[in-house]
Amino acid sequence: MKFKTPSLHPLNSLLSKNTSKSPMASTLAHCSDLDDLLCCDQQDDRLRDQSPEAPPFCADEPPPPPGWCLSGGADSRIERAWAHWSRLGRPKLIVAPMVDNSELPFRMLCRKYGADAAYTPMLHSRIFTENEKYRSQEFTTCEEDRPLFVQFCANDPDTLLEAARRVEPYCDYVDINLGCPQRIAKRGNYGAFLMDKLPLVKSLVEKLALNLEVPVSCKIRLFPDLQDTIKYARMLEEAGCSLLAVHGRTRDEKDGKKIRANWDAIKAVRESVRIPVLANGNTRHMDDVHRCLAETGVEGVLSAESLLENPALFAGYRTAEWVVDGEKGNSDGKLDQADLLVEYLKLCEQYPVPWRMIRSHMHKMLGEWFKVQPQVRDELNAQSKLTFEFLYGLVDRLGELGVRIPLYQKDSLAAGVSQNGFAASTS
Numbered sequence: 316m317k318f319k320t321p322s323l324h325p326l327n328s329l330l331s332k333n334t335s336k337s338p339m340a341s342t343l344a345h346c347s348d349l350d351d352l353l354c355c356d357q358q359d360d361r362l363r364d365q366s367p368e369a370p371p372f373c374a375d376e377p378p379p380p381p382g383w384c385l386s387g388g389a390d391s392r393i394e395r396a397w398a399h400w401s402r403l404g405r406p407k408l409i410v411a412p413m414v415d416n417s418e419l420p421f422r423m424l425c426r427k428y429g430a431d432a433a434y435t436p437m438l439h440s441r442i443f444t445e446n447e448k449y450r451s452q453e454f455t456t457c458e459e460d461r462p463l464f465v466q467f468c469a470n471d472p473d474t475l476l477e478a479a480r481r482v483e484p485y486c487d488y489v490d491i492n493l494g495c496p497q498r499i500a501k502r503g504n505y506g507a508f509l510m511d512k513l514p515l516v517k518s519l520v521e522k523l524a525l526n527l528e529v530p531v532s533c534k535i536r537l538f539p540d541l542q543d544t545i546k547y548a549r550m551l552e553e554a555g556c557s558l559l560a561v562h563g564r565t566r567d568e569k570d571g572k573k574i575r576a577n578w579d580a581i582k583a584v585r586e587s588v589r590i591p592v593l594a595n596g597n598t599r600h601m602d603d604v605h606r607c608l609a610e611t612g613v614e615g616v617l618s619a620e621s622l623l624e625n626p627a628l629f630a631g632y633r634t635a636e637w638v639v640d641g642e643k644g645n646s647d648g649k650l651d652q653a654d655l656l657v658e659y660l661k662l663c664e665q666y667p668v669p670w671r672m673i674r675s676h677m678h679k680m681l682g683e684w685f686k687v688q689p690q691v692r693d694e695l696n697a698q699s700k701l702t703f704e705f706l707y708g709l710v711d712r713l714g715e716l717g718v719r720i721p722l723y724q725k726d727s728l729a730a731g732v733s734q735n736g737f738a739a740s741t742s
Contacts, residue, residue: 349670349699349700349701350669350670350671350674350701351669351670351671352669352670353452353667353668353669354663354664354667354668354669354670354673354701354703381525381526381527381528389553392555392557393589393590395557396530396557396558396590396591397590397591399487399530399557400557400558400591400614403432403462403487404431404462405591405614405615406431406432406462406614406615407431407604407608407614407615407616408429408430408431408432408604408615408616408618408629409430409431409432409433409434409593409615409616409617409618410422410425410426410430410432410433410434410617410618410622411434411595411617411618411619411622412434412435412436412437412464412466412490412492412534412619413436413619413623414436414437415436415671415672415675416436416623416672416675416676416679417433417434417435417436418435418436418455418668418672419455419456419457419460419662419666419668420659420662420663420665420666420668421626421659421662421672421676422435422460422463423457423459423460423662423666424626424655424658424659424662425622425626425629426459426460427658428626428627428628428629428630428632428655429627429628429629429630429631430629431462431615431629432461432462432463432464432487432615433460433462433463433464434463434464434465434466434490434534434617435454435456435463435464435465435466435486436453436466437466437467437468437492437495438453438454438465438466438467438468438478439467439468439503440467440468440469440471440474440475440477440478440479441469441471441474441478443467443478443481444474444477444478444481450481452669454482455666455668456485456486457666461486461487462487462488463485463486463487463488464486464487464488464489464490464532465479465482465485465486465488465489465490466490466491466492466534467479467489467490467491467492468491468492468495468500468503468505468506469491469492469505469519470503470504470505470509470515470519472518472519472521472522473522475491475519475522475523476522476523476526476527479523479527480526480527483527483528483529486529487529487530488529488530488531488532488557488558489523489527489529489530489531489532490531490532490533490534490560491519491520491523491531491532491533491534492505492506492534493506493507493509493510493516493533493534493535493536494506494507494534494535494536494562495507496536496566496567496568496569497569507535507536507566508566510535510536510538510547510566513547513550516550516551516554517550517551517554520533520551520554520555520556521554521555523555524554524555524556524557525555530557530558531555531556531557532556532557532558532559532560533551533556533558533559533560534559534560534561534562534595535547535548535551535559535560535561535562536561536562536564536565536566537561537562537563537564537565537577537580538565539565541580541583544580544583544584545583545584545587548561548584548587548588549587549588552588552589552590556590557590557591558590558591558592558593559584559588559590559591559592559593560592560593560594560595560617561580561581561584561585561592561593561594561595561613562576562595562596563576563577563578563580563581563594563595563596563597564576564577564596575596575597576594576595576596576597577596578594578596578597578607578610578611581594581596581611581613582610582611582612582613585611585612585613586612591614591615592613592614593613593614593615593616593617594607594608594611594613594615594616594617595616595617595618595619598616598617598618598621598628599621599628599633599637600621600628600633600637601628601629601631601633604616604618604629623676623679623680624652624679624680624682625652625655625680625722626655626659626680627648627650627655627722631648631724631725632648632650632722632723632724633645633722633723633724634683634720634722634723635683635720635721635723638723645723645724645725645726646723646724646726647721647723648721648722648723648724649721650721650722651719651720651721651722652680652681652683652684652720652722653680653681653684653710653713653714653719655680656676656677656680656681656710657707657710659673659676659680660673660703660706660707663703664703670701673701673706674695674701677695677706677709678692678695681710681713683720684713684718684720687718687720688713688716688718691709691712691713691716694709694712695709
């Protein structure tokens with residue numbers, strides 16, 4: 316099953332309002348326009364004419380009626396939430412939603428290396444309902460891309476429902492973004508800035524829970540006061556939320572590298588509700604995953620930024636940053652980010668996405684490599700029109716220059732990872 320694929324992101328339209336006509340501005344605008352093209356545009360426009368084929372809700376069960384999340388008493392609703400989560404295998408290792416970064420090829424790469432489930436990038440519900448090009452380019456999936464959360468930002472229940480109905484045949488949860496802390500979310504009145512408008516949040520959840528055939532999930536941040544967070548989580552559960560992902564930082568705590576996520580608060584939320592809870596924050600390698608699961612008791616762990624740098628994180632690989640000098644038990648995992656990037660590029664050829672996403676992943680995966688050979692990074696930045704030939708050549712050039720920064724594995728994990736099929740193949 317193949318879908319129409321990628322391109323105009325709603326946030327990019329804000330950038331296009333710059334009216335400067337300087338040569339540099341024109342060059343940057345031209346580069347941006349080219350990066351918004353689908354990476355198959357020069358190769359095969361016929362992909363645009365393909366239509367998705369809806370998979371069944373469950374292979375051996377009829378789809379549940381709309382509103383099943385809220386039908387019956389509280390006990391039966393909770394029981395159904397857990398039954399659905401159990402049917403999916405109770406995923407533990409999950410790719411977090413990332414704007415322009417958790418797209419289909421990247422999700423499939425992470426799934427190969429141990430991810431059990433994944434979120435789409437945040438989709439803007441209003442633009443999704445109004446713009447066919449946006450829908451066909453920003454939401455793509457395939458039969459193997461399950462379990463899947465499709466995430467929307469919204470501030471209007473009817474618009475959100477219209478958007479959600481378009482994707483519910485192709486996902487396992489429709490997720491509401493209640494955690495984005497960026498200024499664009501404040502201007503757009505969505506994400507974490509709806510924490511100031513709890514009646515609206517409740518109406519968004521109830522609207523989906525009463526009308527969809529798939530469950531509703533929510534991704535939230537913490538209030539400064541823990542009791543406010545607990546009340547918030549319980550309100551979402553009562554409104555029909557079937558699964559809750561908790562980012563262990565407040566709306567104002569945006570720098571994940573400087574501010575540690577509060578696992579104690581996540582544990583308190585998990586203990587205060589009866590639906591499945593996931594944790595987000597502080598996941599740099601698998602030791603963090605195991606500690607988070609043990610300390611919070613959550614069902615699963617989301618990773619975002621660390622996966623962008625190292626998509627093989629869930630397979631037990633870690634970057635050199637997290638290998639302590641002199642620490643025994645870590646060895647070269649015979650895999651590096653260039654290997655992963657080549658695999659990602661091949662997936663992009665199979666599942667086309669906008670060049671801007673590919674460019675972003677190039678910088679994320681090869682960031683440390685570019686520090687060693689910055690002129691190669693400059694070549695990438697100067698290339699206004701990307702091609703796969705150019706990108707594969709750039710990776711080869713780094714190899715010719717002798718750049719290699721390995722990913723590491725704990726010796727105790729190496730055999731198991733290999734047996735589970737996570738070892739990279741660059742053939």
